[in-house]
Amino acid sequence: SxxxxxxxxxxxxxxxxxxxxxxxxxxxxxxxxxxxxxxxxxxxxxxxxxxxxxxxxxxxxxxxxxxxxxxxxxxxxxxxxxxxxxxxxxxDLHEKLEWFCQLKLWNEAVDAAYAEKAVDALQTIQRTCKDQAVLRKIEQLLEKL
The missing domain is CATH 1.25.40 (Serine Threonine Protein Phosphatase 5, Tetratricopeptide repeat)
Known part of the structure; x- marks a missing residue:
């Protein structure tokens, strides 16, 4: 063929x-x-x-x-x-975040969400992620938004 x-x-x-x-x-x-x-x-x-x-x-x-x-x-x-x-x-931010989170690339997901000022996305990552350093980073970024 x-x-x-x-x-x-x-x-x-x-x-x-x-x-x-x-x-x-x-x-x-x-x-x-x-x-x-x-x-x-x-x-x-x-x-x-x-x-x-x-x-x-x-x-x-x-x-x-x-x-x-x-x-x-x-x-x-x-x-x-x-x-x-x-x-x-x-x-598409949603697709991007879905893939980053699926692969547990938390920092990349956080950076992508923050770049778009997507508070709801940061909060979703916060609920899903268990990495303390990433959670601290999200808290700091949420304070800036």
Whole structure:
């Protein structure tokens, strides 16, 4: 199948050939990105994935599949630091906080909530988190808001 052919080409770093097939067979950008990200994650080619994402995206032009799929792959493959990086690129505060809290990245969650002056989010984190240093930080930040 086309998908399997692309996966094999991705595995062997034959992006130019894969790109020709994409063009010839009119493979959608979304399918391309899903296959590429999934293949690189399964092959443990995180640096290649990061490089591809950096070269082919910008703040105004995110991946056509968004960042959630990439975050899920990072989490699934225990790449928490990479997940943290892509979580920080999410625009939706609720999604961002949900992921940070799920991964127990409390300081990142607090910083994101504070940056948006989201008192309710800080209070929710306060009820969920057990880390005393983070709880003190939340108290100090709430006093400033």
């Amino acid at each position: 086309v998908a399997e052919t692309l996966r094999i080409l991705f595995e062997y770093d034959k992006l130019a050939q894969a790109s020709e097939i994409k063009k010839e067979l009119e493979v959608s950008d979304k399918l391309w990105w899903h296959l590429l990200c999934d293949t690189y994650a399964k092959a443990d080619k995180w640096s290649a994935l990061e490089e591809y994402i950096e070269k082919n995206t910008s703040k105004r032009n995110p991946p056509p599949i968004g960042y959630l799929f990439i975050i899920e792959l990072c989490v699934q493959h225990r790449q928490t630091d990479r997940a943290k990086y892509y979580i920080s690129k999410l625009h």
